[in-house]
Amino acid sequence: xxxxxxxxxxxxxxxxxxxxxxxxxxxxxxxxxxxxxxxxxxxxxxxxxxxxxxxxxxxxxxxxxxxxxxxxxxxxxxxxxxxxxxxxxxxxxxxxxxxxxxxxxxxxxxxxxxxxxxxxxxxxxxxxxxxxxxxxxxxxxxxxxxxxxxxxxxxxxxxxxxxxxxxxxxxxxxxxxxxxxxxxxxxxxxxxxxxxxxxxxxxxxxxxxxxxxxxxxxxxxxxxxxxxxxxxxxxxxxxxxxxxxxxxxxxxxxxxxxxxxxxxxxxxxxxxxxxxxxxxxxxxxxxxxxxxxxxxxxxxxxxxxxxxxxxxxxxxxxxxxxxxxxxxxxxxxxxxxxxxxxxxxxxxxxxxxxxxxxxxxxxxxxxxxxxxxxxxxxxxxxxxxxxxxxxxxxxxxx
Amino acid sequence: xxxxxxxxxxxxxxxxxxxxxxxxxxxxxxxxxxxxxxxxxxxxxxxxxxxxxxxxxxxxxxxxxxxxxxxxxxxxxxxxxxxxxxxxxxxxxxxxxxxxxxxxxxxxxxxxxxxxxxxxxxxxxxxxxxxxxxxxxxxxxxxxxxxxxxxxxxxxxxxxx
Numbered sequence: 217x218x219x220x221x222x223x224x225x226x227x228x229x230x231x232x233x234x235x236x237x238x239x240x241x242x243x244x245x246x247x248x249x250x251x252x253x254x255x256x257x258x259x260x261x262x263x264x265x266x267x268x269x270x271x272x273x274x275x276x277x278x279x280x281x282x283x284x285x286x287x288x289x290x291x292x293x294x295x296x297x298x299x300x301x302x303x304x305x306x307x308x309x310x311x312x313x314x315x316x317x318x319x320x321x322x323x324x325x326x327x328x329x330x331x332x333x334x335x336x337x338x339x340x341x342x343x344x345x346x347x348x349x350x351x352x353x354x355x356x357x358x359x360x361x362x363x364x365x366x367x368x369x370x371x372x373x374x375x376x377x378x379x380x381x382x383x384x385x386x387x388x389x390x391x392x393x394x395x396x397x398x399x400x401x402x403x404x405x406x407x408x409x410x411x412x413x414x415x416x417x418x419x420x421x422x423x424x425x426x427x428x429x430x431x432x433x434x435x436x437x438x439x440x441x442x443x444x445x446x447x448x449x450x451x452x453x454x455x456x457x458x459x460x461x462x463x464x465x466x467x468x469x470x471x472x473x474x475x476x477x478x479x480x481x482x483x484x485x486x487x488x489x490x491x492x493x494x495x496x497x498x499x500x501x502x503x504x505x506x507x508x509x510x511x512x513x514x515x516x517x518x519x520x521x522x523x524x525x526x527x528x529x530x531x532x533x534x535x536x537x538x539x540x541x542x543x544x545x546x547x548x549x550x551x552x553x554x555x556x557x558x559x560x561x562x563x564x565x566x567x568x569x570x571x572x573x574x575x576x577x578x579x580x581x582x583x584x585x586x587x588x589x590x591x592x593x594x595x596x597x598x599x600x601x602x603x604x605x606x607x608x609x610x611x612x613x614x
Numbered sequence: 615x616x617x618x619x620x621x622x623x624x625x626x627x628x629x630x631x632x633x634x635x636x637x638x639x640x641x642x643x644x645x646x647x648x649x650x651x652x653x654x655x656x657x658x659x660x661x662x663x664x665x666x667x668x669x670x671x672x673x674x675x676x677x678x679x680x681x682x683x684x685x686x687x688x689x690x691x692x693x694x695x696x697x698x699x700x701x702x703x704x705x706x707x708x709x710x711x712x713x714x715x716x717x718x719x720x721x722x723x724x725x726x727x728x729x730x731x732x733x734x735x736x737x738x739x740x741x742x743x744x745x746x747x748x749x750x751x752x753x754x755x756x757x758x759x760x761x762x763x764x765x766x767x768x769x770x771x772x773x774x775x
Binding site for chain 1: 615649699726745748
């Protein structure tokens with residue numbers, strides 16, 4: 217039933233428009249998924265609810281792809297979760313293999329999403345794209361070689377996306393896992409294929425699985441999902457279990473169109489991948505001011521204040537210093553994204569525990585998680601320490 | 615490079631101390647109905663302080679052992695950076711006067727002409743076309759208001775937008 221709705225020509229057209237709009241929004245730094253969807257909600261007032269949600273959802277997926285494009289080509293993550301993609305995507309692009317990087321990112325995305333729709337109970341068909349470009353062929357080959365990473369990344373993404381927190385932690389986790397279990401570890405940071413597949417698969421998987429709690433429980437799994445949920449409420453559709461009973465055509469239409477949109481999205485972005493790669497050939501002196509210009513727009517648009525643009529410059533300088541001194545970016549990004557959430561939840565926990573810090577350890581769920589967290593925190597120091605001791609023993613023993 | 619490491623770490627330490635101090639000022643104990651306002655900044659500041667102490671100590675150790683190390687910015691690097699930074703500051707100051715899009719026209723023109731050394735035709739084409747399309751996309755289609763500056767509004771209305 218859902219597929220019948222999804223495959224109506226009107227809805228397919230809406231899906232395509234949404235995808236293209238989404239990609240444009242995702243590529244522009246500063247204008248992210250949540251903003252883009254929010255801005256375009258008014259367009260949907262005149263449409264019927266199913267098509268409206270299809271449009272919004274496709275803008276969301278498109279933005280996921282677009283963020284990847286920006287990270288790979290310019291080393292500027294278009295979205296927070298795209299930061300992990302910059303680690304290996306940008307070096308690959310600089311090495312002249314931008315097309316391949318883009319394709320890997322899109323394919324990783326695509327498969328990650330297809331995993332998700334399987335979860336939602338639909339039949340899965342293989343990814344069979346018409347291959348005409350050498351890049352795409354190579355990309356598919358690499359996908360098979362790194363199949364384990366792909367699956368792992370997608371699964372990590374699916375799992376983490378269901379929880380609030382969204383795609384950002386998912387992509388970093390996947391990158392970390394892939395790196396530590398890879399055979400070509402030193403390739404990471406220089407353009408390893410799996411360094412792109414992992415975070416992108418996770419990011420897209422997480423992005424898609426964020427829909428699950430939103431539709432079924434009314435709990436948005438990511439900020440963009442919250443905006444889409446707002447759109448639903450405006451249209452008079454209350455997300456939650458009742459939605460399945462009262463408006464089954466809507467829900468299954470949405471799920472069906474998500475599935476269709478994945479394939480559509482894959483095709484659209486892969487068709488345009490060489491075009492995007494060509495952007496890199498524009499001279500730096502033209503590209504750079506344009507990027508700064510658009511970033512300034514993004515900075516201003518958040519709060520409508522000029523001072524944010526000055527912050528842009530100041531933190532740009534600080535970031536430059538940090539990069540020069542090898543301060544790692546990833547923890548900082550995580551901190552920026554999760555910081556305010558962390559503060560409010562710590563607050564809530566402390567209130568629940570009436571000021572007793574042991575509240576963090578008492579509940580049966582909290583205790584193992586806290587222990588795990590502490591273990592992970594001290595692990596690097598411990599393993600470095602153990603290495604030192606082992607080395608000393610070797611020289612002492614001989 | 616090592617000196618820069620120490621300096622930046624000291625800078626971070628300063629940030630940590632400021633957070634710490636403000637946390638103390640706001641109170642970091644248990645308030646009426648939950649942690650007081652200074653709770654989070656206090657402990658975060660403490661954390662930063664501890665971490666940066668480690669960094670500074672380590673950095674000074676290395677400095678004492680190995681000397682100053684590589685220079686932070688290579689020959690000619692600083693000039694390049696300034697060429698990018700100062701026009702960027704300039705264009706944003708200009709934005710306060712005439713608005714972002716108009717300032718961007720000048721910014722792009724400056725960059726493409728002076729740094730890129732392209733022909734005047736390309737310069738004018740690009741530096742007018744790009745802000746124009748950005749203006750149409752953001753202001754007309756997405757309806758996001760962008761800084762207009764003191765005189766920007768009137769200049770734009772002169773151009774009948």
